[in-house]
Amino acid sequence: MSDEADLTAIPDDWYRRAVFYEILTRGYFDSNNDGIGDLQGLKSKLEYLEWLGVDCLWLLPFYPSPMRDGGYDIADYMSIHPELGSVNDLIEVIDGAHSRGIRVIADLVMNxxxxxxxxxxxxxxxxxxxxxxxxxxxxxxxxxxxxxxxxxxxxxxxxxxxxxxxxxxxxxxxxxxxxLNYENEEVVQAMLDVVRYWLDMGLDGFRMDAVPYLFQADGTTGENLPAVHTLLRRVRKVVDGYSPKRVLLAEANQWPADLVDYFGQGDECDMCFHFPLMPRLFLAVRREQRFPITEIIAQTPELPAGCQWAIFLRSHDELTLEKVTEEERDELVSEYSRDPRMRRHLGIGRRLATILQNEYQLAELLWALIFSLPGSPVIYYGDELMMGDNVYLGDRDSVRTPMQWSPDRNGGFSRADFAQLYLPPVMDPVYGYEAVNVESARRNSSSFLHWMRRMIQVRKQYSVFGTGTLDVISCANPSVFAYVRAPGSPAATATAMSAGNPTSGGSGVRGQAGRGPDGPDTSQGSGGPDRLFDESYQQVRTVENPVLCIHNLSRFAQPAELELAKYAGWMPIELLGRVPFPVITEGSYPVTLGSHGYYWLELLDYREQQEQQE
Amino acid sequence: MTESREQALGSSFVQEAGEGVGTVASLREIACKAVSRQQAAEYRPSGESEPVGLGTAQANGEFDVNDVRVPENLEIVDTVVLSPGRPGLLDVMVRHGDTLYHVVVGLRAPADEARFFADCGSPVLGLYEDSDGLAVAVDALDDQEMVTALSRFILGSSGIKPARRLPHGLTGTVRKEAFDGDSAVYVIDETVMCTIIRSLTAGKNPGIEMLVALDDAGFNNMFAPIATWTRGGYDLGVLQEYMPGTSSGWDVALTSLRDLCSAQCAPQDAGADFAPEAYKIGEMLARMHLALDKAFGRYRMDMAAFLDGLGKWMVQGATDGDHAGAYQCIQLLGEASVPFYQVRLHGSFDLNSVRRGEYGWYLGRVVEGASGGAPLFFSPLYDLATLLLSLHDVALDALAERDPLSAGEVGRLVEAWEDRNGRILIKGYLNVAGIVGIVPPQVEYFDALLHLMKPAVLNGGLPTTSDSS
Missing domain, CATH: 3.90.400.10 (Oligo-1,6-glucosidase; Domain 2)
Incomplete structure (x- = not known):
């Protein structure tokens, strides 16, 4: 049972540290057995979402719609699709989420x-x-x-x-x-009214769909025009009138240099999806080289203060391949969607699990990258289970099948007749609901779901993942990608430390013995490694330390020598198992990684202890 | 500094100074020890192809700086105080026989705490005295603080490009990138690469000359020079921009081959298909040749002399290549009436000469000491040939890693890999606008000349004089 969370105690830039979870309401849980998921159903699953540890829900469009484009064709901005419930139902979802320290944002289709x-x-x-x-x-x-x-x-x-x-x-x-024609001020005002309406209901922000296309001009491609940014600044001004802080997350499938414009001077959107990064993660593991990733990171500009990227592996849309070269697109398509039915527009219509052919180790590696690279991770519902897809469904429905809750009928999604379901659940022997479901995964502590939960927990303990700098580490092995996430500005660090995290009940981490102020006293250790857990270590633990992240993009075991002279005398401690690694010296630091292996290593300044030992 | 540490340092000095502890050495003796350390850095036990490093040589008893005696034909040519006081830097040119050495002596106060690089043996050269008093002389190139100070000195020297001035200076995280008797390469703050030339050649150092010329000609695929260090007509060092996290072309190619051998499919279907990289390397090589052409000009190649020399070499027992095919090429080119050109070349351009970074491919290390040889002017297809042979070598390496029982099948895959990437590399090379002005535009001549470059390379060099006359 969770304590009531006080969202006002959370810093304004909460989204920079948050883990987002994208939900298709009609696909999540059906409370009234009509075959379609609804808001009451979502409300009944908030306990699961709190257990998982996500910080913010992103709800796909819930507005009245003829549903010819998954709800992105909105017929009424100020209401809820009757199949999903009512405005009151949404308010209950929002309030329920808030009581668990979870925020809620929703799609806003302005274009x-x-x-x-x-x-x-x-x-x-x-x-x-x-x-x-x-x-x-x-x-x-x-x-x-x-x-x-x-x-x-x-x-x-x-x-x-x-x-x-x-x-x-x-x-x-x-x-x-x-x-819509935004040259018409009436349209602008109508849309601002929509924004106010939902913020008044308690929504914590919006995912702004298709913002680059809001205006047109002769002789241009009709994308990213200056007028778009003028309008976004007006929207942001309205949003900034609300407290606690609400977030604007832009969906703009553009190159990084163009994407950064959507942050303005910190007066437009707070967040943008980093679209070009996503296909390059897949390309990097295919090529077993880090360069597709490092190239796009090198091209990614600095963000204005308070802004953040949203990074992801999959979403409700196709795995878009717009922002790769023709050649790279061919490579990705030939690797990840050999069947033409899997191809959608300029992308691949598959879920993560099926793209990776259910390779859990590779999925862990990709999530380790997403959880540790600069940006707030966005998890598409079901990917925490390694849910599959159904490419024989039309358009992008392949990845919008019902959430699989249990091995029961209809995957525990609904008690309606199978034929009534909005889409059939996945039923094949590998990804079908009888094998892949929340109930079974929760019972099995070795499941992928538990791994995801654990990673989210660990990530939350280190604000460097959200607000830290990125320092790529030299390594001659092209298959190994290593970087250090180090504390950002002192102000950011102080903010992170003082505000804590409401879902963990305070500034420490619940359930992590010996590491929070309420944990057992472990200061009675004797010499050697036990000294790491004495009082001085406890003090060190409350300080934000850098985290070294090392990833093997190859399916073969790899050695690597990392140039870490800057951290000579520091001791790496593996984050998941808390096992100390050899102290870093001025020479190169050798590591070996298993197939698609990764390490997250907290770096503790051990120089003083070393000198004392000497 | 704690007492125990001071004692340790003191006893080390006693040990390292050897006999005559407390005896002040002359600069000539100091310089001689530094030169002998430099020579010992090239020590190779029998059967070894690579030097084992000074530290190992010393540990194995193969070298002891205390055993060094100053030979009569060692003379100090030039001495300059780069930084007075303590710690201080003294730059010395020393001639021993035909070789001119460049040593940098660090001068530390006896109580100084020094941080030497690991496995450098003992860098302490002895006690020295100057107008600032007594000092412990150390080989500065094995002292981290000294290396950083030296880099700052070079940064402040003339030749710096204002646009590349480092706004935050150098803070001092320094590591050795390469180190031998010829040159020492360091990376500082993972942002700057410092090369100190240890064995000098009269006139311009070919590597530094090429680096600066490429930069001036607008070639971007390299670690641009920031500052050069020259004195008395000798190039002593260079600072370059550095990009961390690059991987050598060899490593990237090997990754591709290992993936292919495991996937056992056509090279173009393998995940780590090297073709896109091969294409880019080809493009980069062409751009480099065009930049070298712009910087140093192009000259008519004495094709007759080349063909004659090559023919003689092959008769004398060249062991590789298709001789029949080569003789046909010799005949074809001998009858050609079109001009063939030569330009300044890299000379040993292979997969280890290029590095893959975030923004693409970069020229790796080009600056060497005297062992680097004289500038090379020849057909640009020579560089292309060395690169293609490198593809062959890495393919053989990958094959050697596999189970010999599967050599037949894997061998075919590897051969297909080499063939495909070689073709695509050439395609990338020829795709660059302007390159056909330097290489023969006629396909048959291009192919024939490239074919002949391979035995030329395999036979250990060029059969004609490699100069620009």
Whole structure:
């Protein structure tokens, strides 16, 4: 049973340390047995989410919608899809999450609406009506030819003819998702009202969908225009009027140099997804070389103060391969989606487990990277279980199958008749719900789920993972990727130390014997390694220490010699097992790693103790 | 400093100073010991291809600085105080026989605490006295603080490029990257590479000359020079930008081969397919040749002399290559009426000459001491040939790692790997605009000349004089 968490006690930049969890509400848990997951169902699973240790839920669109694009075609911004529940249900979810120290953000689709939205219905009905100019209309389809078609599988043009208005309307996505016209101030105000509405309900922020495309201009690609940033600053101003701090997380599939614009001077979005990093993680393990990762990191600019990347392996969308070269795309497609059915638009429509062919060791390595690289990790629901997918479902539904809770009927997702389910659960012998489910995984302490939980716990203990600097360590072996996450600015460190983490009940870590202020007294050790657990060690433990992260991207065991002279005299302590490693010397530091192995090593300044021992 | 540590240091000085403890040595004696340490760094026990290092040589009793006696033909050519006082730096040029050595002597107060590099043997050269009083003379190139100070000195010397001035200076985390009797290479703060030339050549050091020329010609795939150190017409050292975390081309290629041998599929289907990297290396080599052409110019190659020399070498018993094919190439090229050009070359360009970093491929170490030899002018296809042969060598290495019982099957894979990456490397090379002005544009001549470069390399060098005349 958790204590009530006081979210106001958490620092404003909580999102820089948070672990996010992406949820498809209709796929999570069905409370009323209609075959569709709902908000009450989600509320009933908050205990599991608290147990897992995530800090913030990201809810995919829950608005009324014809559901032709997974809910991203919104027909009413101020309501909840009746299949999912009601606004009151959402409030209960938010309150329930808050009581467990978990925040909740939701998708906000600013760029377009459904063609069923009353705004569009009205706009198309008349060229002169009050909402005539709320969308982007044209007499021909010749304008803005430089703007690329995004959904190449299903659309051939960004213009579609409307037989009602007898004009073309602009849509960067599906033709049933007309783009709003933000040149019209009324549209801006309407959207700001939407923002206020949900923040008043208690939402902790938004994931801003498709923000690069909000404006168009002649002679441009219609992406990342200055007007987009002007609008985002206005949205941010509204959001900043709320306390505790709310977060804006931008979805902008752009190169890092363009992505950083979405942070503004710290006055636009607080977070952005680092899209280019994600495919490069997969490329790196395929090539067994760190360079795809280090290249993109080297191209990633510094962030303004208080901003953070969101990093991830998979999401509700395809594994997008937009931000890789043609050649790299071919490589990834040939490795990870040999069946053409697995390919979606410019990406791969598969879950993590199936992309990796259920290789747990490789999955651990990739998550170790995600949990330790700069950025806040985002876990797609079910990936903590290594859930599979169903590529025979259409479009991106392959990765949106019901959450697998138990080996019972329908994976414990719903007691409805199987035929009623919004999508069938995965049922094959390898990934099917009878084998892969929360209940079984929770019972088995060696399960992947327990590993994920443990990693989240460990990550939380070290704020360097969220706010620390990144210092890549020299290593001649191309398959080994090593770096140090070191404390950032003293202000950031002090903030992290004083505020603590509400889900762990204070500044220490619950359940970690000997390491928190409430842990047992271990100061009675004798000489040798036991001295590490004496009082001086306890004091050291409350100080933020650097963490050395070493990863083997190869399926073969690898040796590596790391240049750690900067830390000569420091002692590495492995984070999971707390085993001390040999003290670092001025020469290169040799390590060996097993297949896809990794180490997280806290670095303790042992120089003084060493001198005393001498 | 604790008493026990001081005692230890003191006793070490006693040990290392050997007989005549407390006897002040002359600069000539100090320099002689430094030179002998430098020579001992090249010590190779019989059967070993690589030097074992001074520390090991000393531990094995193969070298003892206390046994050094000053030979008559050792003379101090030049001495400059780089940094007076204590600790201080003294830069000395010493001639011993035909070789001109460059030694840097560190002067420490007797009570100083020094941090020497590991496995450097004993860097203490003896007691020395100057106008600042008594000092313990140490081989500065084995003293971490001295190396950092020396790097700061070079940084402050002329030749620094303002855009590359280091705003935070050098704080002093220093490690040895390479070290032999010829040159010493250090990495400081993982941001700067410092090369000290230990055996000098008259005139420009070819490696430094090439480095600066490439930089001036706009070649980007390298660790750019920050500052050079020159005195009396000799190049003594260079500071370069350094990129941490690079891997040699050899290691990257070997990773690819190991992946292929395990996956047992076509090279293009293997996860760690080397082809994209091979292509980029080819491009980089072409850009380097174009930059060298821009910097040093191009010259007509004496094809007749080359062909004649090569033909004679092959008759004398060259053991590798397809001789029949080579003779046909000789005939073809001998009848060619088009000009063939030569440019300044790297000369021993192989997979260990390039390093893969975050932004792509970089030229590895180019600065060496006197052993590096004279500047090389020849057909650019020579560098290409050494690189292709390196692909062959790494393929053989990978094959040697495998179970001999599977050699046949794996051998075919490895051969396919070499063939594919060789072709793609050439493709990358020829893809760079302007390169066909230096290499023969006609495919048959290109192929023939490249074919002949391989036996030229395998036969241990070039059959013609390698100069720009």
């Amino acid at each position: 377009h609406t459904s063609d069923q939205h009353p705004w569009f219905v009205e706009s198309r009905s008349s060229r002169n009506g009050p909402k005539a100019d709320w969308y982007v209309w044209s007499d021909d389809d010749k304008r803005w030819p430089e703007a690329r078609v995004i959904f190449v599988d299903s659309e051939t043009s960004n213009w579609t003819w409307d037989p009602v208005r007898e004009q073309f309307y602009w849509h960067r996505f599906y033709s049933h998702q007309p783009d």
